[in-house]
Amino acid sequence: MPKANPVRKKIKIPSKMKWLFCSYDVESLDLKDDKDYIITQTLNYGVWDDLKWLYKAYSEKDIKAVLKNPIRGVWFEKVLNFWTTIFGINLPKKVWDKAIMNISPVSFE
Template sequence: MALPKFLQPCLASYNLGQLNIKRDKILIITSVLNQGGYRTLKWLTKTYGQKEIKSVVRNPVRGMWYEWILKYWLKIFGAKLPNQIYQKAIIKL
């Protein structure tokens, strides 16, 4: 299944045609949560489900999260992270 073109702004550094919904789900979920809007979040929930999305938030990829966004999603899902994992997940610009 091809990714919809409206996800391109969330994945600007990637060729959507090269991404795979299953193989690249962590990248896709993280990117959409970081940069998406209503339409992309709706697609994300329909495609992956709340359980899978929550799992990505609880196990954040190192250096891929904006701090305020990660805080928001942790609060939404009622999740907490050890400070060391939280700090490593934050993009250092």
């Protein structure tokens, strides 16, 4: 079993990134336990410096895994399209549709 990367273990979410996680206390977020949420928020809303931090905190394998199993209903369509294109990931239509944030009213007729 590979040893944990000690550098990554010491990494904390920078205070300048707090706005990405406004629904949470950043100090309570755990880089391992909250990995899917942290990666999703950073890819969906982050700027260049945030993305550089993301690559220090997580491997490309971790990032791809989150993109292959996107959190339901939180992704902007253009953002998810960008990242899946960059990483050469083809999501099944059903997975894609569930991942996209939809703020359009639903008719129950």
